[in-house]
Amino acid sequence: xxxxxxxxxQFLDGWSLAAVDVHVQVSHAGLRIVxxxxxxxxxxxxxxxxxxxxxxxxxxxxxxxSAPQETxxxxxxxxxxxxxxxxxxxxxxxxxxxxxxxxxxCSVALVLLGxxxxxxxxxxxxxxxxxxxLEHERAFGSRVEALLDLAGCQSKPAHxxxxxxxxxxxxxxxxNLFEVRLIEAxxxxxxxxxxxxxxxxxxxxxEAASPDxxxxxxxxxxxxxxxxxxxTGLIRDALLSGLWAVSVGDYSGLLVVDPTTAYRVxxxxxxxxxxxxxxxxxxxxxxxxxxxxxxxxxxxxRRQKEASLAGPSWLSTHPSASDRIARLNAVKDLPGAxxxxxxxxxxxxxxxxxxxxx
Amino acid sequence: MLVADSGSPFAPVPQQPQATPPDLHRFAFxxxxxxxxxLVLKNMVLTLVxxxxxxxxxxTARRTFLWQNIEIAGHRLRYHGTGRELFxxxxxxxxxxVVFIGVAITARRLFGETAAAAIQVGLVFVIMxxxxxxxxxxxxxxxxxxxxxxxxxxxxxxxxxxxKTFFVGTLxxxxxxxxxxxxFANRMYRVFMNHTGVGTKLFEYRxxxxxxxxxxxxxxxxxxxTLGVYSFWYNAEIARYRAQHTWFDGAHGEIxxxxxxxxxxxxxxxxxxxxxLGLAFPWVTTYTLRFMLERLTFIGPIDYAHIYRAPSxxxxxxxxxxxxxxxxTAL
Numbered sequence: 211x212x213x214x215x216x217x218x219x220q221f222l223d224g225w226s227l228a229a230v231d232v233h234v235q236v237s238h239a240g241l242r243i244v245x246x247x248x249x250x251x252x253x254x255x256x257x258x259x260x261x262x263x264x265x266x267x268x269x270x271x272x273x274x275x276s277a278p279q280e281t282x283x284x285x286x287x288x289x290x291x292x293x294x295x296x297x298x299x300x301x302x303x304x305x306x307x308x309x310x311x312x313x314x315x316c317s318v319a320l321v322l323l324g325x326x327x328x329x330x331x332x333x334x335x336x337x338x339x340x341x342x343x344l345e346h347e348r349a350f351g352s353r354v355e356a357l358l359d360l361a362g363c364q365s366k367p368a369h370x371x372x373x374x375x376x377x378x379x380x381x382x383x384x385x386n387l388f389e390v391r392l393i394e395a396x397x398x399x400x401x402x403x404x405x406x407x408x409x410x411x412x413x414x415x416x417e418a419a420s421p422d423x424x425x426x427x428x429x430x431x432x433x434x435x436x437x438x439x440x441x442t443g444l445i446r447d448a449l450l451s452g453l454w455a456v457s458v459g460d461y462s463g464l465l466v467v468d469p470t471t472a473y474r475v476x477x478x479x480x481x482x483x484x485x486x487x488x489x490x491x492x493x494x495x496x497x498x499x500x501x502x503x504x505x506x507x508x509x510x511x512r513r514q515k516e517a518s519l520a521g522p523s524w525l526s527t528h529p530s531a532s533d534r535i536a537r538l539n540a541v542k543d544l545p546g547a548x549x550x551x552x553x554x555x556x557x558x559x560x561x562x563x564x565x566x567x568x
Numbered sequence: 569m570l571v572a573d574s575g576s577p578f579a580p581v582p583q584q585p586q587a588t589p590p591d592l593h594r595f596a597f598x599x600x601x602x603x604x605x606x607l608v609l610k611n612m613v614l615t616l617v618x619x620x621x622x623x624x625x626x627x628t629a630r631r632t633f634l635w636q637n638i639e640i641a642g643h644r645l646r647y648h649g650t651g652r653e654l655f656x657x658x659x660x661x662x663x664x665x666v667v668f669i670g671v672a673i674t675a676r677r678l679f680g681e682t683a684a685a686a687i688q689v690g691l692v693f694v695i696m697x698x699x700x701x702x703x704x705x706x707x708x709x710x711x712x713x714x715x716x717x718x719x720x721x722x723x724x725x726x727x728x729x730x731x732k733t734f735f736v737g738t739l740x741x742x743x744x745x746x747x748x749x750x751x752f753a754n755r756m757y758r759v760f761m762n763h764t765g766v767g768t769k770l771f772e773y774r775x776x777x778x779x780x781x782x783x784x785x786x787x788x789x790x791x792x793x794t795l796g797v798y799s800f801w802y803n804a805e806i807a808r809y810r811a812q813h814t815w816f817d818g819a820h821g822e823i824x825x826x827x828x829x830x831x832x833x834x835x836x837x838x839x840x841x842x843x844x845l846g847l848a849f850p851w852v853t854t855y856t857l858r859f860m861l862e863r864l865t866f867i868g869p870i871d872y873a874h875i876y877r878a879p880s881x882x883x884x885x886x887x888x889x890x891x892x893x894x895x896x897t898a899l
Binding site: 267 | 598599600602603605606607609610612613615616617619620623632633636637639643644646716717718719766767870872873874875876877
């Protein structure tokens, strides 16, 4: 190994805490480390030389595969640049000599990855959902229903009236795929569970101004089930939260904003798209059954006033009532449509559970 | 400044104090928020691209950066942990989790929902006694992968003592409505420090419970009276007491930290992170480390030549388990 200019450094032998002042000679073949008494502390070849430049502030650690416990501490910039030039393995700060460019490239890559995930996620979730056998979804739905422990209304006349609407909305092939549960609750609401159970609250029946409103709500929930929105939503939720966890999970403890918030906001957009799709499907289903979609329209108009008090629509899982009204208004109604129930059945449906409603 | 001035390790940073007396061992932190931000971005991109597989390597890279920018008495800490060992540690945990899920599913099929729920609840009671051992194991792993002046740190056997202190302390803290907590924390710190060392030399904590209890009772009462404001001054007093009574060879610690310092630092952290939606955390992290470490010194002689390498081992599974149980020992 040829000798060259001598540089000052410190040598750690890895056996004691003592640091020894040394001189280092660098050539293209490697390093020669000599202490103050002239004793050779090491002759390291370039092959096997490892440089750790993760530190800021003027220090680099150099080690060699032949003596992994020994470390050369380099503080002289001239020596550092010469050693770096022959190092076989360099552990450096990200970005090397162009950190600003590195940050820009990484940021662009993150945005592109985020956008790709955002647009691919609904399709991927839907693909997985439609490939899960319906019986598995129904079994899952039964467990969810058991967990919810819903207090049902047992009124036979009310159930009979509701079934008449159901039969109109469902073709003969779909009759056995759905079950409607009437539950006692103060909130006017309806929702679909995985697998085909549709839950309608007594308050919704009580609030309905016409049987067509109830038919509209049922058609909407049936579409959620047919289009596998519930399962798709659950899978999408799992995929999004998993993706979020792997991307920022390591830093979640350092972020002051709840890391799940961003992914929830993204999920709202998907939920609203599902609601719109269910609305469109419901209109088609109602018309096919010979029913008007005007009931849905009047239901949304009544809810619009309450929704405006609930907060901005971008914070909701549902599209705003005005958006939905505008879309339904644009659809031509079915000429000669019949009411979903006659007045007597509608009265039975509205009042059937009244005696037990809280 | 968005990023470091240069990717070179020789980027301009505040110079180290030159005229340091031999018996004054200063601490410093040299990392910049910009460099940490670049590292975080790189970690996020690679973690996303690999669907999370890169996480152990990302964690190791972050630790390497933070550790190796900490300077003690003119020498940097070095981190020797690898992403590979963390990855295999995680794999073992995933395997254990899969086995547990399998047992729960089988139990539900064979014995119904109640048995599955009982197994899940039972697991919590099985895991709980291991919490102090996991904390200990995680710290042991981190110390075994950290070296200074070429010698690894270590945590000697003491997990049993730590577990006993942990459970007795938790119980007494509950029974005394929190007034035992300063003594509890003091005893935990003592067990940790008395088992922590660099090579053959262990740290020694000489603080006594009675003094800490007096500081603690005053601190808790004044914190209640001042609706929490005094907590900064209380925590600063505890930090000063601990440092003053922590010894390494012939040197003891000293931290020049006042309540107002902690108050200002906390305000900076809260507002700095809030107004940037958390994006400023690399700068807040590096500033916090610099702020605290520059106030810490060890005073007194240390006989470096007579402190030798000693075996130091740690298991990466404990590190992963501490993360999984959210025990907060990773950073």
